[in-house]
Every structure is written in C-alpha cells, then in structure tokens.
Amino acid sequence: MQIxxxxxxxxxxxxxxxxxxxxxxxxxxxxxxxxxxxxxxxASGLWFLSFAAMQIPVGWALDTIGPRHTAGWLLLIGGAxxxxxxxxxxxxxxxxxxxxxxxxxxxxxxxxxxxxxxRTFPPERFATLAALMIGIGTVGNLISxxxxxxxxxxxxxxxxMWVLAVACALVALGILTTVRDPAKPEGEARGSLxxxxxxxxxxxxxxxxxxxxxxxxxxxxxxIGPYLTDVFALDIGQIGIATLAMSLAMIAGTLAYGPLDRIxxxxxxxxxxGNLITVVLLAALITFSDTNPWLSVSIMxxxxxxxxxxPVIIAHARGFFPPHLTGRGxxxxxxxxxxxxGVMQFASGRIHANWSGGTADxxxxxxxxxxxxxxxxxxxxxxxxRDTTG
Numbered sequence: 001m002q003i004x005x006x007x008x009x010x011x012x013x014x015x016x017x018x019x020x021x022x023x024x025x026x027x028x029x030x031x032x033x034x035x036x037x038x039x040x041x042x043a044s045g046l047w048f049l050s051f052a053a054m055q056i057p058v059g060w061a062l063d064t065i066g067p068r069h070t071a072g073w074l075l076l077i078g079g080a081x082x083x084x085x086x087x088x089x090x091x092x093x094x095x096x097x098x099x100x101x102x103x104x105x106x107x108x109x110x111x112x113x114x115x116x117x118x119r120t121f122p123p124e125r126f127a128t129l130a131a132l133m134i135g136i137g138t139v140g141n142l143i144s145x146x147x148x149x150x151x152x153x154x155x156x157x158x159x160x161m162w163v164l165a166v167a168c169a170l171v172a173l174g175i176l177t178t179v180r181d182p183a184k185p186e187g188e189a190r191g192s193l194x195x196x197x198x199x200x201x202x203x204x205x206x207x208x209x210x211x212x213x214x215x216x217x218x219x220x221x222x223x224i225g226p227y228l229t230d231v232f233a234l235d236i237g238q239i240g241i242a243t244l245a246m247s248l249a250m251i252a253g254t255l256a257y258g259p260l261d262r263i264x265x266x267x268x269x270x271x272x273x274g275n276l277i278t279v280v281l282l283a284a285l286i287t288f289s290d291t292n293p294w295l296s297v298s299i300m301x302x303x304x305x306x307x308x309x310x311p312v313i314i315a316h317a318r319g320f321f322p323p324h325l326t327g328r329g330x331x332x333x334x335x336x337x338x339x340x341x342g343v344m345q346f347a348s349g350r351i352h353a354n355w356s357g358g359t360a361d362x363x364x365x366x367x368x369x370x371x372x373x374x375x376x377x378x379x380x381x382x383x384x385x386r387d388t389t390g
Contacts (some may be wrong), residue, residue: 008113023243058108068175087165134311135254206336208334219246219371231361249305253308287370
C-alpha cells in the first residue's frame with residue numbers, strides 16, 4: 001500500500017503540474033502558435049471543467065470498482081494521451097482538446113488517495129493525511145514554475161510535453177500494478193449521491209468549496225505570468241522565480257493547515273480565518289497592483305499560503321459522510337472545488353479580454369476584484385455552517 005500511495009502522490013504531482021504550467025508558456029506558445037492569454041485562460045478552464053465533470057463518475061467508480069483501476073486507467077488514457085496531443089499542437093483547438101483530456105486523466109488521482117485514507121485510517125487523521133498528500137502534490141507547482149520555464153527555453157515546450165506524456169504512462173502503469181483497493185465491509189449499505197445532497201449541513205459548505213481554490217488556481221495557474229509581463233515587463237526567467245515563490249508558499253500553507261484541526265479542536269474556524277485573511281490579501285494586491293513587482297509577488301505568495309485550506313474543508317465535510325458514501329462524498333466536494341475554478345477561469349478570461357481601463361493593470365485589477373468578491377460571498381454563507389470537530 002505504501003508504494004501504491006507513493007505512486008498516487010506522484011500522479012498528483014503531475015495533476016498539480018498540469019493545472020499550473022500554462023502560466024510560464026504564455027510567451028513561447030504565443031510565439032509558436034499565435035495564442036494569447038485569453039486562449040490559455042479558456043484552455044485552463046477546460047482542464048478544470050473536464051476534471052470537475054468527471055467527479056460524479058469517479059465517485060461512483062471509487063465506491064464500486066475501487067481506486068486502482070479508476071486512477072490507473074484514466075491517467076494512462078487521458079493524462080498520457082492528452083500530453084502527447086499537446087506536444088503535437090498546431091493551434092488553439094489542439095490545446096483545448098489536450099487540456100480536456102488531461103483534466104479527465106488527472107480527475108481521480110487525489111480522490112483515490114482520499115478514498116484510501118477515509119477507508120483505511122482513523123477519521124481524526126484524515127485532514128493531516130490529506131494535507132500531506134496535497135503538500136506532496138504541490139511539488140508539481142514547483143516543477144511547473146522555473147523548471148518548466150527552463151525546459152521551454154532549452155529543449156523546447158514540445159519535447160517537455162513528450163517527457164510528461166511518458167511520465168504519465170509510467171506512473172499509471174505503476175498504479176495499476178501496486179495499488180490495493182481497501183476491503184469493503186460486509187453488509188455495506190447502499191446509497192447514492194442524492195443521499196448526500198439531502199443533507200442540509202453540506203449545502204453551507206459547498207459555496208466556500210466553490211470559491212476557496214479559485215484565487216490560488218487563477219493567480220498561480222495562469223494570471224501571474226501575463227500580469228507580471230504586462231504590468232512590470234518581467235521576462236520568462238523572472239516569472240519562473242515568481243511562480244516558484246508562490247508554489248513554495250502553497251506547499252508550506254497546506255502542510256501548516258494539516259494538523260490544525262487536532263491542535264485547535266475546530267475545522268470551521270480554521271477555514272474561516274484563513275479565507276478571511278486571503279480576502280484581505282487579495283484586496284491588498286488590488287491596492288498595490290502597479291507599485292513594485294516583488295511586492296506583488298510577496299502578496300501572491302501569502303495568498304498561496306493562507307488560501308491553502310482545501311484539505312480542511314474536505315475534512316469538515318468528511319465528518320458528515322456515511323462510510324458507504326465516502327467516495328461519492330469526497331468527489332462531490334471536489335466537483336465543487338475544481339468546478340468553481342473552471343467557471344471562474346472562464347469568467348476571468350472574458351474579463352481580461354473585454355476590460356478596458358486605460359492602464360496595463362486595469363484588467364488584472366478587475367480579475368482580482370472578481371476573485372475577492374466571490375471568496376467574501378462564500379465566507380458569508382460558510383459562517384452559518386456547523387463544525388464537525390471540537
């Protein structure tokens with residue numbers, strides 16, 4: 001099981017890479033294929049939406065056929081196939097279809113890990129294990145920053161994508177070989193997604209799940225590159241350093257959040273406090289949007305740290321799931337988390353394409369304001385939720 005979990009961790013590294021690598025390819029893809037930031041925003045949104053759309057079938061598959069086949073086959077077909085198609089891209093349509101496929105391939109890997117944690121380990125360890133897995137996976141954010149920028153400059157982005165296609169295939173085959181599905185309890189009850197949707201407590205958590213991950217994913221996954229290029233004229237190497245700084249902060253934040261529910265005896269107020277700080281930081285990014293590039297990078301890194309409460313929200317919701325609906329429960333939450341990013345990436349792309357304010361930072365101020373208002377609205381609803389620990 002340990003080797004299987006390690007390979008699921010490597011698969012999640014790839015998943016984190018694919019949701020963020022477009023930020024450093026803005027310039028080379030523009031030069032080679034003539035695509036702009038709005039095209040890449042759509043491609044990023046398609047990754048998140050295909051990922052999100054797969055959560056319902058993935059939840060069913062985890063509860064019925066288990067995590068081994070669910071994660072292994074989807075990563076092999078979607079992840080490796082999509083990366084290969086991206087390497088062959090000749091225009092925007094290739095990139096869009098490739099990102100759709102990659103989203104499908106990445107969709108089960110984290111939830112497969114969460115399913116194993118929930119069915120194998122004590123409930124009080126879930127948040128820590130989930131945060132550890134996300135922390136490991138966020139190494140993919142590191143690889144998608146300066147290392148990917150360096151690879152694009154040296155061997156070219158096409159060769160780098162072929163390497164990633166091979167990596168996806170090898171990890172997928174390893175998952176199919178080593179992961180062992182948790183045993184199903186005898187006489188396990190039957191249920192469906194509708195049983196979860198009939199729980200009023202979950203409806204107060206779904207809005208914060210929808211908006212929580214969006215600021216990190218939007219800024220780190222795409223807009224940090226165009227923003228620093230357009231407003232401060234940073235080059236690809238400097239943008240690689242900036243994305244690396246935010247990625248490191250995201251890892252540190254995820255690991256810091258992990259044990260807090262056991263230390264403080266609450267999940268709700270940990271999530272609430274961290275996201276409230278994130279709202280303040282987004283407002284600061286708007287206020288100082290054109291002051292100094294490294295001040296903006298520092299604020300974005302802080303957003304990466306305090307906005308990394310995703311595993312605690314999952315743990316909060318996990319307290320309401322009956323055991324036989326664990327797979328469907330964690331994937332329902334992930335549907336809202338990743339689906340929210342997809343919707344907001346599409347919206348941010350439209351904002352960037354249509355906003356005119358006379359200054360280089362005007363479209364980005366509009367995007368950051370949209371993220372700020374959305375997160376604040378989610379917090380207002382979440383404040384009424386019921387805690388599941390303490």
